Amino acid sequence: MTAQRRVVAEVLDGEHVHLTADEVHARAVAKLPEISRATVYNTLGELVSLGEVIEVSTDKRAKRYDPNAHRPHHHLVCAQCGAIRDVHPTGNPLSDLPDSERFGFTVSDVEVTYRGLCPNCAAA
Amino acid sequence: MTAQRRVVAEVLDGEHVHLTADEVHARAVAKLPEISRATVYNTLGELVSLGEVIEVSTDKRAKRYDPNAHRPHHHLVCAQCGAIRDVHPTGNPLSDLPDSERFGFTVSDVEVTYRGLCPNCAAA
DNA sequence: ATCCTACATTGGACTAAGTCCAAGTCAAGG
DNA sequence: CCTTGACTTGGACTTAGTCCAATGTAGGAT
Numbered sequence: 001m002t003a004q005r006r007v008v009a010e011v012l013d014g015e016h017v018h019l020t021a022d023e024v025h026a027r028a029v030a031k032l033p034e035i036s037r038a039t040v041y042n043t044l045g046e047l048v049s050l051g052e053v054i055e056v057s058t059d060k061r062a063k064r065y066d067p068n069a070h071r072p073h074h075h076l077v078c079a080q081c082g083a084i085r086d087v088h089p090t091g092n093p094l095s096d097l098p099d100s101e102r103f104g105f106t107v108s109d110v111e112v113t114y115r116g117l118c119p120n121c122a123a124a
Numbered sequence: 125m126t127a128q129r130r131v132v133a134e135v136l137d138g139e140h141v142h143l144t145a146d147e148v149h150a151r152a153v154a155k156l157p158e159i160s161r162a163t164v165y166n167t168l169g170e171l172v173s174l175g176e177v178i179e180v181s182t183d184k185r186a187k188r189y190d191p192n193a194h195r196p197h198h199h200l201v202c203a204q205c206g207a208i209r210d211v212h213p214t215g216n217p218l219s220d221l222p223d224s225e226r227f228g229f230t231v232s233d234v235e236v237t238y239r240g241l242c243p244n245c246a247a248a
Numbered sequence: 249a250t251c252c253t254a255c256a257t258t259g260g261a262c263t264a265a266g267t268c269c270a271a272g273t274c275a276a277g278g
Numbered sequence: 279c280c281t282t283g284a285c286t287t288g289g290a291c292t293t294a295g296t297c298c299a300a301t302g303t304a305g306g307a308t
Contacts, residue, residue, distance in 0.1 A: 002256065002304080021294075036258045041295070057181055061266095062294060076221075076229055085227050089220040093236055096213040097200075103209050105200055107240035112217055116231035126274090126285065145265075160287045165266070185295095186265060 007032045008043040012053060012067040018075075018084045020062040058084055058113055074111070078118035087114065131156045132167040136177060136191040142199075142208045144186040182208055182237055198236040204245035211238065 011027045012019070019027070025040040044065055047053040054066045058077045068086060076085045093110045135151045136143070143151070149164040168189055171177040178190045182201045192210060200209045217234045 004257070034258085038259075038296085038298095039257055042256080055184075057184060060179075060181060060187065063184065076225075076227065076231065078229065079232075085229075087221060087225045087227075089217065089225065090222065091215070091217075091220040093213065093215075093217055093220075094238075096215040096217075097211060097238060098214065101200075101211045101213065103200065103211075104243035105202065105209075105238075105240045106246050107200065107238050108203075109239040111237045111239065113235045113237075114218075114221060114229075114231050115233040115235065116229045119228035122230050128286070158287085162267085162269095162288075163286055166286085 003032060004028075004035050004039050005043050005046075007035060008040055009047070009052075012047070012065060016068055016086075018056060018058075018064040018066050020059070020064055022062065024065060056084075058082075074113065076114040076116070078121055079115050080117055080121035083118045083120075127156060128152075128159050128163050129167050129170075131159060132164055133171070133176075136171070136189060140192055140210075142180060142182075142188040142190050144183070144188055146186065148189060180208075182206075198238070200238040200240070202242035202245055203239050204241055207242045207244075 007028045008024060010031070011024050021037075021041060021044060024044065025035070025037050028035045028040055044053065047065075048055055052067070052069055054069045056064045056066050056075060058064065058075050059082060064084070066086075071088075073086045073088050076087045077083070089112065093112060094107065097107065097110075131152045132148060134155065135148050145161075145165060145168060148168065149159070149161050152159050152164055168177065171189075172179055176191070176193055178193045180188045180190050180199060182188065182199055183206060188208070190210075195212075197210045197212050200211045201207070213236065217236060218231065221231065221234075
């Protein structure tokens with residue numbers, strides 16, 4: 001556990017947000033100016049493998065990193081401004097997929113993304 | 125409706141697959157050698173706005189284009205080799221999202237991605 | 249306390265995917 | 279036949295991310 005890794009972990013711990021790798025890097029630099037982008041990518045990759053952080057691809061551009069990995073949840077995204085909220089739907093989508101629709105796959109995970117307009121963008 | 129647009133539409137009509145923009149371009153070039161990448165992107169963008177084609181971001185790298193836009197469906201992706209199948213789960217995830225979890229959003233769409241291993245990769 | 253070694257970090261080059269734009273082309277109407 | 283406007287082209291540019299060789303460092307062994 002090096003200083004760099006601690007800083008990256010701190011950035012994600014701080015508030016519960018969904019940051020891109022570049023945003024994580026920017027905030028990490030604020031705490032430890034000489035940290036490099038490569039290290040941020042490495043560390044994020046490790047956190048993901050450890051299951052501490054989830055990669056979310058709600059955005060077409062960049063992956064986002066969600067530190068709220070321990071409580072299963074899904075995402076609600078504003079199609080206009082890109083705002084993201086964590087949501088907890090009832091029911092388990094995995095049980096909605098009958099065997100006949102699994103094509104022999106071993107299905108282990110499901111990711112649900114709701115899209116719509118946030119109150120702000122809907123008003124505008 | 126120009127020759128270029130017809131070719132792009134044909135490429136997507138042919139078989140029911142999930143192609144990246146580059147794959148679409150490659151196949152379009154086979155039919156109309158002088159077609160440019162920019163035109164393919166433009167045309168794909170228009171098809172998406174028209175609702176003829178769906179953008180799928182199952183892959184971390186490139187967007188994929190799914191011509192099966194008229195029958196609502198979701199996707200099952202192999203975490204290893206990236207194979208994609210269309211699936212039709214029972215139930216409607218939209219109804220699984222209570223008002224209290226909508227944060228004032230106008231929710232209009234939901235995208236479900238199942239992940240797992242395809243028979244091939246599971247065997248290996 | 250010092251040395252070693254393995255691993256972490258750095259920075260810069262590189263790639264992939266996509267966007268943007270100025271200039272060229274083409275078809276249709278006048 | 280000329281003009282107009284939309285479509286297309288190709289290349290430069292941007293963004294996100296990966297790779298790699300060189301350097302630095304933490305912590306165990308001595």
